[in-house]
Amino acid sequence: MENENLGHGRGKVIDELLRGRELANQLRNILNESGGDIDDNNGSTTPFAEHLLKEVLVTFTNSLLFLNNTQTSEASDMQLTKSEDSLESKYKSTSIVKERRGCYKRRKVSQTWEKESEYLVEDGHQWRKYGQKTILNTKFPRNYYRCTHKVEQGCKATKQVQKVQEDPPLYKTTYCGHHTCRILQSPEIIVDSLSPSHQSSMFLSFDNSFPTPAKQDCPFLTSPSYPSTSSSISSLQKECKQEIVHPPPSSSANDYYLSGLTFDDSEKDVTLSSTLDSHQLGVHIPDILYDDVLNWPLS
DNA sequence: CACATTTGACCCTA
DNA sequence: TAGGGTCAAATGTG
Numbered sequence: 001m002e003n004e005n006l007g008h009g010r011g012k013v014i015d016e017l018l019r020g021r022e023l024a025n026q027l028r029n030i031l032n033e034s035g036g037d038i039d040d041n042n043g044s045t046t047p048f049a050e051h052l053l054k055e056v057l058v059t060f061t062n063s064l065l066f067l068n069n070t071q072t073s074e075a076s077d078m079q080l081t082k083s084e085d086s087l088e089s090k091y092k093s094t095s096i097v098k099e100r101r102g103c104y105k106r107r108k109v110s111q112t113w114e115k116e117s118e119y120l121v122e123d124g125h126q127w128r129k130y131g132q133k134t135i136l137n138t139k140f141p142r143n144y145y146r147c148t149h150k151v152e153q154g155c156k157a158t159k160q161v162q163k164v165q166e167d168p169p170l171y172k173t174t175y176c177g178h179h180t181c182r183i184l185q186s187p188e189i190i191v192d193s194l195s196p197s198h199q200s201s202m203f204l205s206f207d208n209s210f211p212t213p214a215k216q217d218c219p220f221l222t223s224p225s226y227p228s229t230s231s232s233i234s235s236l237q238k239e240c241k242q243e244i245v246h247p248p249p250s251s252s253a254n255d256y257y258l259s260g261l262t263f264d265d266s267e268k269d270v271t272l273s274s275t276l277d278s279h280q281l282g283v284h285i286p287d288i289l290y291d292d293v294l295n296w297p298l299s
Numbered sequence: 300c301a302c303a304t305t306t307g308a309c310c311c312t313a
Numbered sequence: 314t315a316g317g318g319t320c321a322a323a324t325g326t327g
Contacts, residue, residue: 129304131319144318148303160318 115173120161125179127159138162149181156180 126148134141140163147155157179164170 128302130321132305133317133319136316142317146319158318 112174112176115175116164117171117173118168120171125157125181135162138164139166140164147179147181153181 127145128148128150129143129145131144132141133144142160142162145159145161147153147157149155156177158176160174160176162172162174164172
Protein backbone atom coordinates (compact mmCIF):
# COMPACT_ATOMS: atom_id res chain seq x y z
CA MET A 1 0.00 0.00 0.00
CA GLU A 2 2.61 2.44 1.06
CA ASN A 3 4.91 1.27 -1.69
CA GLU A 4 2.18 1.74 -4.22
CA ASN A 5 1.76 5.33 -3.14
CA LEU A 6 5.45 5.91 -3.25
CA GLY A 7 5.69 4.35 -6.66
CA HIS A 8 2.83 6.43 -7.89
CA GLY A 9 4.42 9.60 -6.58
CA ARG A 10 7.70 8.70 -8.12
CA GLY A 11 6.00 8.11 -11.43
CA LYS A 12 4.45 11.53 -11.24
CA VAL A 13 7.80 13.08 -10.52
CA ILE A 14 9.39 11.31 -13.46
CA ASP A 15 6.48 12.30 -15.61
CA GLU A 16 6.97 15.94 -14.75
CA LEU A 17 10.72 15.72 -15.20
CA LEU A 18 10.34 14.15 -18.59
CA ARG A 19 7.87 16.77 -19.58
CA GLY A 20 10.20 19.48 -18.43
CA ARG A 21 13.08 17.99 -20.29
CA GLU A 22 11.01 17.63 -23.40
CA LEU A 23 9.94 21.25 -23.20
CA ALA A 24 13.54 22.27 -22.73
CA ASN A 25 14.48 20.27 -25.80
CA GLN A 26 11.77 22.01 -27.77
CA LEU A 27 13.06 25.34 -26.60
CA ARG A 28 16.53 24.31 -27.66
CA ASN A 29 15.24 23.47 -31.11
CA ILE A 30 13.58 26.84 -31.34
CA LEU A 31 16.81 28.48 -30.32
CA ASN A 32 18.68 26.51 -32.94
CA GLU A 33 16.30 27.64 -35.63
CA SER A 34 16.26 31.27 -34.66
CA GLY A 35 19.77 31.52 -33.33
CA GLY A 36 21.06 33.56 -36.22
CA ASP A 37 18.33 36.13 -35.96
CA ILE A 38 18.81 36.53 -32.29
CA ASP A 39 22.49 36.95 -32.79
CA ASP A 40 21.87 39.74 -35.22
CA ASN A 41 19.84 41.60 -32.68
CA ASN A 42 21.78 40.78 -29.63
CA GLY A 43 25.01 38.91 -29.83
CA SER A 44 24.96 37.73 -26.27
CA THR A 45 21.45 36.35 -26.15
CA THR A 46 22.02 33.00 -27.78
CA PRO A 47 25.08 31.87 -25.84
CA PHE A 48 23.45 32.83 -22.59
CA ALA A 49 20.20 31.14 -23.50
CA GLU A 50 22.06 28.05 -24.60
CA HIS A 51 23.93 27.99 -21.36
CA LEU A 52 20.71 28.17 -19.42
CA LEU A 53 19.20 25.46 -21.54
CA LYS A 54 22.12 23.20 -20.92
CA GLU A 55 21.82 23.73 -17.23
CA VAL A 56 18.13 22.93 -17.34
CA LEU A 57 18.70 19.81 -19.38
CA VAL A 58 21.46 18.63 -17.10
CA THR A 59 19.21 19.16 -14.11
CA PHE A 60 16.43 17.14 -15.63
CA THR A 61 18.74 14.40 -16.76
CA ASN A 62 20.50 14.14 -13.42
CA SER A 63 17.20 13.99 -11.60
CA LEU A 64 15.94 11.25 -13.85
CA LEU A 65 19.15 9.32 -13.48
CA PHE A 66 19.02 9.48 -9.73
CA LEU A 67 15.39 8.52 -9.64
CA ASN A 68 15.93 5.54 -11.87
CA ASN A 69 19.02 4.51 -10.03
CA THR A 70 16.94 3.76 -6.97
CA GLN A 71 14.53 1.30 -8.47
CA THR A 72 16.14 0.05 -11.64
CA SER A 73 15.66 -3.68 -11.52
CA GLU A 74 12.33 -3.55 -9.79
CA ALA A 75 10.77 -1.21 -12.27
CA SER A 76 12.28 -3.08 -15.17
CA ASP A 77 10.75 -6.33 -14.10
CA MET A 78 7.41 -4.74 -13.54
CA GLN A 79 7.47 -3.07 -16.89
CA LEU A 80 8.24 -6.22 -18.76
CA THR A 81 5.72 -8.24 -16.87
CA LYS A 82 3.05 -5.71 -17.45
CA SER A 83 3.63 -5.27 -21.13
CA GLU A 84 4.14 -8.83 -22.19
CA ASP A 85 2.57 -11.09 -19.69
CA SER A 86 0.00 -12.17 -22.18
CA LEU A 87 2.68 -13.40 -24.49
CA GLU A 88 4.47 -15.14 -21.69
CA SER A 89 1.40 -17.02 -20.71
CA LYS A 90 0.95 -18.16 -24.23
CA TYR A 91 4.38 -19.62 -24.46
CA LYS A 92 4.03 -21.36 -21.15
CA SER A 93 0.73 -22.97 -21.93
CA THR A 94 0.47 -24.57 -25.32
CA SER A 95 -3.12 -25.45 -24.75
CA ILE A 96 -3.93 -21.78 -24.63
CA VAL A 97 -1.81 -20.96 -27.65
CA LYS A 98 -4.24 -22.16 -30.23
CA GLU A 99 -7.22 -20.64 -28.49
CA ARG A 100 -5.62 -17.29 -27.72
CA ARG A 101 -3.65 -16.70 -30.88
CA GLY A 102 -2.67 -13.11 -31.38
CA CYS A 103 -3.28 -12.19 -27.77
CA TYR A 104 -1.01 -9.30 -26.86
CA LYS A 105 -0.76 -5.90 -25.31
CA ARG A 106 -0.45 -3.03 -27.69
CA ARG A 107 2.73 -1.12 -28.00
CA LYS A 108 1.31 1.88 -26.28
CA VAL A 109 1.64 0.33 -22.85
CA SER A 110 5.23 -0.70 -23.32
CA GLN A 111 8.43 1.23 -23.80
CA THR A 112 9.03 2.45 -27.31
CA TRP A 113 11.42 4.76 -28.98
CA GLU A 114 11.93 5.54 -32.57
CA LYS A 115 14.80 6.15 -34.88
CA GLU A 116 14.75 7.43 -38.40
CA SER A 117 17.57 6.78 -40.75
CA GLU A 118 18.32 7.05 -44.42
CA TYR A 119 19.73 3.58 -44.31
CA LEU A 120 19.13 0.40 -42.45
CA VAL A 121 21.64 -0.16 -39.74
CA GLU A 122 22.75 -3.26 -37.95
CA ASP A 123 22.31 -2.41 -34.31
CA GLY A 124 24.36 -5.28 -32.98
CA HIS A 125 21.48 -7.56 -32.20
CA GLN A 126 20.13 -10.46 -34.14
CA TRP A 127 16.58 -9.94 -35.26
CA ARG A 128 14.14 -12.40 -36.71
CA LYS A 129 11.30 -11.20 -38.83
CA TYR A 130 7.96 -12.46 -37.67
CA GLY A 131 5.49 -10.40 -39.58
CA GLN A 132 4.74 -7.81 -42.19
CA LYS A 133 1.73 -5.61 -42.48
CA THR A 134 0.43 -3.04 -44.81
CA ILE A 135 -0.33 0.05 -42.79
CA LEU A 136 -3.11 2.38 -43.66
CA ASN A 137 -2.06 5.49 -45.59
CA THR A 138 1.46 4.28 -46.03
CA LYS A 139 3.18 3.31 -49.23
CA PHE A 140 5.39 0.65 -47.78
CA PRO A 141 4.64 -2.30 -45.51
CA ARG A 142 5.80 -2.38 -41.93
CA ASN A 143 8.11 -5.21 -40.97
CA TYR A 144 8.06 -6.76 -37.54
CA TYR A 145 11.13 -8.21 -35.91
CA ARG A 146 11.78 -9.92 -32.62
CA CYS A 147 15.05 -10.82 -30.99
CA THR A 148 16.47 -14.09 -32.27
CA HIS A 149 17.13 -15.08 -28.68
CA LYS A 150 13.53 -14.71 -27.64
CA VAL A 151 13.06 -18.43 -27.26
CA GLU A 152 16.27 -19.53 -25.60
CA GLN A 153 16.82 -16.44 -23.48
CA GLY A 154 13.39 -15.00 -23.25
CA CYS A 155 14.55 -11.74 -24.74
CA LYS A 156 11.51 -9.58 -25.25
CA ALA A 157 12.91 -6.93 -27.52
CA THR A 158 11.04 -6.28 -30.72
CA LYS A 159 11.33 -3.69 -33.41
CA GLN A 160 9.34 -2.47 -36.34
CA VAL A 161 10.96 -1.20 -39.47
CA GLN A 162 9.05 0.79 -41.99
CA LYS A 163 10.24 2.53 -45.08
CA VAL A 164 8.62 5.93 -44.97
CA GLN A 165 9.84 7.34 -48.25
CA GLU A 166 11.55 6.18 -51.39
CA ASP A 167 13.82 8.91 -52.61
CA PRO A 168 15.82 9.62 -50.64
CA PRO A 169 15.15 6.42 -48.75
CA LEU A 170 14.07 6.90 -45.18
CA TYR A 171 13.50 4.11 -42.71
CA LYS A 172 11.72 4.44 -39.44
CA THR A 173 12.65 1.89 -36.81
CA THR A 174 10.55 1.59 -33.70
CA TYR A 175 12.10 -0.35 -30.86
CA CYS A 176 9.84 -1.91 -28.30
CA GLY A 177 11.14 -3.30 -25.06
CA HIS A 178 14.77 -3.87 -24.43
CA HIS A 179 17.13 -6.77 -24.80
CA THR A 180 17.63 -9.15 -21.95
CA CYS A 181 19.81 -11.42 -24.02
CA ARG A 182 23.55 -11.23 -23.63
CA ILE A 183 24.62 -12.38 -27.05
CA LEU A 184 25.68 -9.37 -28.99
CA GLN A 185 27.10 -8.97 -32.40
CA SER A 186 29.47 -6.81 -34.30
CA PRO A 187 29.44 -3.05 -33.96
CA GLU A 188 26.83 -1.07 -35.70
CA ILE A 189 27.29 -1.11 -39.42
CA ILE A 190 25.38 0.30 -42.27
CA VAL A 191 23.41 -2.40 -43.97
CA ASP A 192 21.77 -0.39 -46.66
CA SER A 193 23.42 2.84 -47.49
CA LEU A 194 22.13 4.71 -50.47
CA SER A 195 22.87 8.13 -49.21
CA PRO A 196 24.97 8.08 -46.08
CA SER A 197 25.83 11.69 -46.33
CA HIS A 198 23.48 12.75 -43.58
CA GLN A 199 23.22 11.88 -40.00
CA SER A 200 20.36 9.70 -39.01
CA SER A 201 17.85 11.22 -36.72
CA MET A 202 16.43 9.77 -33.62
CA PHE A 203 13.62 10.81 -31.39
CA LEU A 204 11.58 9.62 -28.54
CA SER A 205 8.02 8.57 -28.39
CA PHE A 206 6.40 9.97 -25.32
CA ASP A 207 2.88 8.76 -25.85
CA ASN A 208 1.52 7.68 -22.50
CA SER A 209 4.56 5.74 -21.51
CA PHE A 210 8.11 6.53 -20.77
CA PRO A 211 10.40 5.43 -23.48
CA THR A 212 13.32 3.59 -22.12
CA PRO A 213 16.77 4.10 -23.45
CA ALA A 214 18.12 0.77 -24.42
CA LYS A 215 21.11 -0.73 -26.05
CA GLN A 216 20.02 0.32 -29.48
CA ASP A 217 19.93 3.92 -28.52
CA CYS A 218 20.30 6.05 -25.54
CA PRO A 219 17.90 8.89 -26.25
CA PHE A 220 17.85 9.55 -22.58
CA LEU A 221 21.27 11.06 -22.80
CA THR A 222 22.09 11.58 -26.40
CA SER A 223 21.31 14.21 -28.89
CA PRO A 224 18.39 13.56 -31.19
CA SER A 225 20.74 13.57 -34.11
CA TYR A 226 23.20 11.00 -33.02
CA PRO A 227 23.03 7.39 -34.22
CA SER A 228 22.72 4.41 -31.99
CA THR A 229 25.51 2.81 -30.11
CA SER A 230 24.29 -0.52 -28.90
CA SER A 231 27.03 -2.70 -30.15
CA SER A 232 29.65 -0.27 -29.06
CA ILE A 233 28.40 -1.04 -25.63
CA SER A 234 28.59 -4.73 -26.26
CA SER A 235 32.23 -4.50 -27.11
CA LEU A 236 32.72 -2.71 -23.88
CA GLN A 237 31.74 -5.73 -21.96
CA LYS A 238 35.11 -7.17 -22.86
CA GLU A 239 37.06 -3.98 -23.00
CA CYS A 240 36.31 -2.18 -19.86
CA LYS A 241 36.73 1.51 -19.30
CA GLN A 242 36.24 2.88 -22.74
CA GLU A 243 34.25 5.77 -23.93
CA ILE A 244 31.43 4.54 -26.05
CA VAL A 245 29.67 7.55 -27.46
CA HIS A 246 31.28 10.50 -29.02
CA PRO A 247 29.62 13.43 -30.65
CA PRO A 248 30.22 13.76 -34.34
CA PRO A 249 32.81 16.37 -35.25
CA SER A 250 30.18 18.51 -36.83
CA SER A 251 27.95 18.58 -33.81
CA SER A 252 26.83 21.94 -32.64
CA ALA A 253 27.95 23.32 -29.37
CA ASN A 254 24.54 23.20 -27.82
CA ASP A 255 24.13 19.50 -28.36
CA TYR A 256 25.40 17.35 -25.62
CA TYR A 257 26.01 13.71 -25.43
CA LEU A 258 26.77 10.85 -23.27
CA SER A 259 30.42 11.07 -23.98
CA GLY A 260 31.76 8.85 -21.34
CA LEU A 261 30.31 5.65 -20.04
CA THR A 262 32.92 3.93 -18.01
CA PHE A 263 32.58 0.38 -16.89
CA ASP A 264 34.61 -1.29 -14.29
CA ASP A 265 33.93 -4.95 -14.78
CA SER A 266 35.41 -5.95 -11.51
CA GLU A 267 33.26 -3.63 -9.47
CA LYS A 268 30.34 -3.31 -11.82
CA ASP A 269 30.52 0.41 -11.32
CA VAL A 270 29.35 2.78 -13.99
CA THR A 271 30.21 6.40 -14.42
CA LEU A 272 28.31 8.60 -16.79
CA SER A 273 29.60 11.84 -18.09
CA SER A 274 28.44 14.30 -20.68
CA THR A 275 30.22 16.54 -23.09
CA LEU A 276 28.47 19.51 -21.74
CA ASP A 277 31.02 22.01 -20.59
CA SER A 278 33.19 19.11 -19.63
CA HIS A 279 30.78 18.43 -16.84
CA GLN A 280 30.34 15.04 -15.53
CA LEU A 281 26.80 14.17 -14.85
CA GLY A 282 28.04 13.13 -11.50
CA VAL A 283 26.29 9.84 -11.52
CA HIS A 284 28.09 6.96 -10.03
CA ILE A 285 26.04 3.84 -9.94
CA PRO A 286 27.28 0.86 -8.04
CA ASP A 287 26.13 -2.73 -8.25
CA ILE A 288 24.30 -2.73 -11.53
CA LEU A 289 24.96 -4.50 -14.75
CA TYR A 290 26.49 -2.55 -17.55
CA ASP A 291 23.57 -2.75 -19.93
CA ASP A 292 21.07 -1.96 -17.24
CA VAL A 293 22.37 1.56 -17.32
CA LEU A 294 20.95 2.08 -20.74
CA ASN A 295 17.79 0.19 -19.96
CA TRP A 296 16.47 2.20 -17.10
CA PRO A 297 12.76 2.09 -17.23
CA LEU A 298 11.16 5.36 -16.50
CA SER A 299 7.90 4.19 -15.14
C1' DC B 300 17.89 -30.63 -41.56
C1' DA B 301 17.79 -26.46 -39.09
C1' DC B 302 16.76 -22.02 -39.26
C1' DA B 303 14.79 -17.85 -41.49
C1' DT B 304 11.17 -15.65 -44.10
C1' DT B 305 6.55 -15.17 -45.96
C1' DT B 306 1.86 -14.56 -45.37
C1' DG B 307 -2.91 -15.28 -44.11
C1' DA B 308 -5.42 -15.86 -39.88
C1' DC B 309 -6.34 -14.48 -35.40
C1' DC B 310 -7.60 -11.24 -31.94
C1' DC B 311 -6.90 -7.07 -28.98
C1' DT B 312 -7.42 -2.15 -28.64
C1' DA B 313 -9.14 2.31 -29.78
C1' DT C 314 -15.59 -2.47 -36.34
C1' DA C 315 -11.16 -1.17 -38.52
C1' DG C 316 -6.47 -1.15 -37.83
C1' DG C 317 -2.50 -3.09 -36.24
C1' DG C 318 0.47 -6.62 -33.63
C1' DT C 319 1.38 -11.47 -33.31
C1' DC C 320 1.07 -16.34 -34.37
C1' DA C 321 2.19 -20.29 -36.90
C1' DA C 322 1.93 -23.19 -41.07
C1' DA C 323 4.00 -23.13 -45.44
C1' DT C 324 7.85 -22.17 -47.95
C1' DG C 325 12.65 -20.81 -48.86
C1' DT C 326 17.61 -21.13 -48.10
C1' DG C 327 22.19 -22.73 -47.01
